Amino acid sequence: MAALVLFGGGGDLALRMLLPSLYYLEHDGLLPDDLKIIGAARSEESREDYVARVRQSVESKAKADDAWSDAAWSKLEARLDYLAVDATSAESLKPLKDKVGPGTCTSFLAVSPSLYARIVTAMRAAGLAEADDRVVLEKPVGRDLETFREIDDAVADAFSELQVFRIDHYLGKETVQNLIALRFGNTIFEPLWNNLSIDHVQITVGETVGVGDRWPYYDEYGALRDMLQNHMLQLLCLVAMEPPSDLEPDSVRNEKVKVLRSLRPITHDEAERVTVRGQYVAGTSEGQPVKGYDEERGLDSDTETFVAIRADIDNWRWAGVPFFMRTGKRLPEKRTEIVIQFKALPHSIFDNDRGQVTANRLVIELQPEEDISLSVMNKKPGLDQRMQLQPIQMSLSWGQNDKSAKPPRRRIAYERLLLDALAGDSTLFVRRDEAEQAWKWVDQVSEAWEGAAFKPRDYVAGTWGPPEADLLLDRTGRRWNTGND
Ligand code: BG6
Numbered sequence: 001m002a003a004l005v006l007f008g009g010g011g012d013l014a015l016r017m018l019l020p021s022l023y024y025l026e027h028d029g030l031l032p033d034d035l036k037i038i039g040a041a042r043s044e045e046s047r048e049d050y051v052a053r054v055r056q057s058v059e060s061k062a063k064a065d066d067a068w069s070d071a072a073w074s075k076l077e078a079r080l081d082y083l084a085v086d087a088t089s090a091e092s093l094k095p096l097k098d099k100v101g102p103g104t105c106t107s108f109l110a111v112s113p114s115l116y117a118r119i120v121t122a123m124r125a126a127g128l129a130e131a132d133d134r135v136v137l138e139k140p141v142g143r144d145l146e147t148f149r150e151i152d153d154a155v156a157d158a159f160s161e162l163q164v165f166r167i168d169h170y171l172g173k174e175t176v177q178n179l180i181a182l183r184f185g186n187t188i189f190e191p192l193w194n195n196l197s198i199d200h201v202q203i204t205v206g207e208t209v210g211v212g213d214r215w216p217y218y219d220e221y222g223a224l225r226d227m228l229q230n231h232m233l234q235l236l237c238l239v240a241m242e243p244p245s246d247l248e249p250d251s252v253r254n255e256k257v258k259v260l261r262s263l264r265p266i267t268h269d270e271a272e273r274v275t276v277r278g279q280y281v282a283g284t285s286e287g288q289p290v291k292g293y294d295e296e297r298g299l300d301s302d303t304e305t306f307v308a309i310r311a312d313i314d315n316w317r318w319a320g321v322p323f324f325m326r327t328g329k330r331l332p333e334k335r336t337e338i339v340i341q342f343k344a345l346p347h348s349i350f351d352n353d354r355g356q357v358t359a360n361r362l363v364i365e366l367q368p369e370e371d372i373s374l375s376v377m378n379k380k381p382g383l384d385q386r387m388q389l390q391p392i393q394m395s396l397s398w399g400q401n402d403k404s405a406k407p408p409r410r411r412i413a414y415e416r417l418l419l420d421a422l423a424g425d426s427t428l429f430v431r432r433d434e435a436e437q438a439w440k441w442v443d444q445v446s447e448a449w450e451g452a453a454f455k456p457r458d459y460v461a462g463t464w465g466p467p468e469a470d471l472l473l474d475r476t477g478r479r480w481n482t483g484n485d
Contacts, residue, residue: 001034001103004422005096005128007087007119008110009039010050013138015057017169018110021414023058027072030419031079034103039082040096050082065409087111088118090125097127106421108136116141117154124158136165136421139230143221144446145439152432165421166430170231172413175366177428179238179338180247182364182372182396189362190243192342194317199359201323202339202481203235206331208285210461211305215297222303224277227327229442233260234430235338236323240313249427253434260437264312271448273475276457276468278306280330283461290330290461304456305329308469309445322476326469330461336366339481356389363481370410372396 004022006014025031039050055073062068083099086092105128109116116137123129135155142148155164170176183189192198205227211218218226234256241255266274279301281292293305306328313323342360350357357377365371373393380388420428448454457466464470464480473479 001036001101002032002422003100003103003105004035004037004418005100005105005107006037006039006110007107008041009082010041010043010045010053011110013110014039015054017412017414018108018418019054020058020061021412021418023062023072023076024067024409024412024415025419026076027062027067027069032422035079035422036081036100037076037079038096038099039080040085040087041082042084042086044084045082047080047082051077051080054080067409088115088122090122093122093126093128100128104132104134105130106134106136108138108418108421110138113138113141113151116151120155120158129158129163131163133159134163134165134421134424135159136167136417138167140221140225141166141435142439143225144443145436148435148439152435156432161432162426164429164432165417165426166432166435167414167417168230168234168430169413169417170234170366171428171430172416173366173370174411174416175364175370175372176235176238177416178370178372179364180252184243195319195321197342198321199341199343200321200476200478201236201239202337202341203232203239203323203325204335204337204339204480205232205327206333206335206464207327207329208331208334210280210285210290210296210330211293212296218305219297219299219301219303223305223307223327223329224442224446228307228309228325229438230430232325232327233438233441236311236325237434239338239340240318240323242317247427249425249429250431252427253431257431257434257437258315259313260434260441262313262315262318263441264314265441266309266445266448268448271445271454274310274472275445275449275454276306276308276326276466276472277304277449277454278308278328278459278466278469279303279456280305280328280461281458283330283463285330285462292461293329302455306331306456306459306465306469308465308472310472324473324478324480326465326480328459328465331464332462334368335483337481338364338366340364341478341481350387350389358391361481370397 006018008014022037059068081099083096085096107123107128109119120135141151183193237256237259240259244251244255279293282295283290294300308326311323311325340362344359345357348357361375363373373395375391375393377389378392380390417428457468459466
């Protein structure tokens with residue numbers, strides 16, 4: 001027998017992401033036959049009521065995806081159970097241990113990270129941290145290196161590192177894994193994947209949503225800690241890492257840590273030149289007038305809702321190749337992409353038509369579409385005396401080979417990650433030293449930001465951040481990808 005315990009099983013993450021993911025895994029026949037799933041949360045609720053709530057959430061999502069099946073639901077329902085617990089008390093966790101029974105128990109902590117340390121301590125005392133058990137931790141673990149270590153030390157007292165699965169849901173996204181396939185499953189990119197051929201890299205994670213109900217959480221973290229410390233640095237690592245010797249968890253994570261260690265520290269003096277902080281003020285989002293960040297809560301705050309940073313990786317492969325990252329709330333589009341901008345031609349033989357040759361660009365789009373495209377120059381058809389060139393986009397995505405096939409359903413990133421955690425495969429999870437290195441780098445940015453000079457600059461909701469974000473690239477003769485070049 002095996003058990004999956006969802007602490008915070010009635011909360012937003014569990015109902016919106018985890019349980020729908022489990023439904024889809026069930027639907028596709030991927031869950032182990034003997035797996036039981038136990039929701040554990042504070043509220044006194046009967047199993048029937050809990051199951052009804054889960055069904056409501058799963059059904060509406062699955063129907064919207066045209067993937068509802070009564071048979072799959074019945075199988076999932078049969079696995080589900082619920083128990084009201086105080087997860088910080090060993091005494092209260094004992095009945096949960098009885099429900100779990102013998103076999104491997106994977107506990108997913110979908111609760112406030114401020115409770116992690118107390119919960120794992122109670123789990124250990126209640127026998128839920130045996131040698132075969134596992135714990136899955138949602139981000140954010142801590143808000144700087146020190147608090148990360150405090151929590152993680154408590155986790156390490158209860159579980160060995162091999163039993164700890166730190167989630168970064170970006171690593172579960174299909175295109176992110178495809179990046180590994182693209183880089184290491186082909187011979188044509190790797191010889192070009194360095195400072196001889198690449199001019200710079202851009203990573204953009206744009207969101208149209210505001211902070212809204214998440215204000216109390218978000219105000220303590222801001223865009224730097226909420227997005228850049230984890231999702232964006234993980235993307236940077238996958239672009240920049242050396243080829244691992246194989247796809248074993250530690251092989252991949254060793255390479256990622258090396259990248260994080262090579263990030264050039266950003267000093268206080270440098271911060272003005274290479275970082276931009278912004279906060280949205282009232283504007284328009286998706287055609288609707290929206291409030292500014294401060295007005296959403298009626299409080300004055302210096303938390304950034306936008307960050308742009310130039311990162312430099314001091315190693316042989318990437319010396320001289322800037323990595324520009326930007327992310328923010330209330331931007332004009334929900335767009336997540338990695339742009340690999342290749343260098344311009346060393347010499348153009350087409351220079352009687354200046355500017356018509358644009359440098360190659362590989363765009364790895366994660367959202368809204370999952371797509372990888374390469375821009376290459378092509379001759380414009382025709383009998384012009386002087387050869388005319390135009391860029392064309394070659395899509396390297398699924399579906400290009402078989403246009404009649406229905407594209408696969410876009411999976412929730414947690415499906416992959418839950419499946420891997422249940423199988424004990426930690427390749428797509430963040431190791432302790434990785435998280436520590438990421439915090440170290442981010443901490444010196446947040447320390448550099450202390451002081452009046454680094455108060456966030458205003459940007460109007462519905463724009464791509466403050467003007468300084470464009471200047472960050474302009475100063476180096478580059479531009480953010482607009483998608484229309
Ligand atoms: C979360 C952040 O980790 O990622 C949120 O806490 C953010 O602020 C979300 O909105 C974005 O995830 P995705 O998958 O929609 O890009």
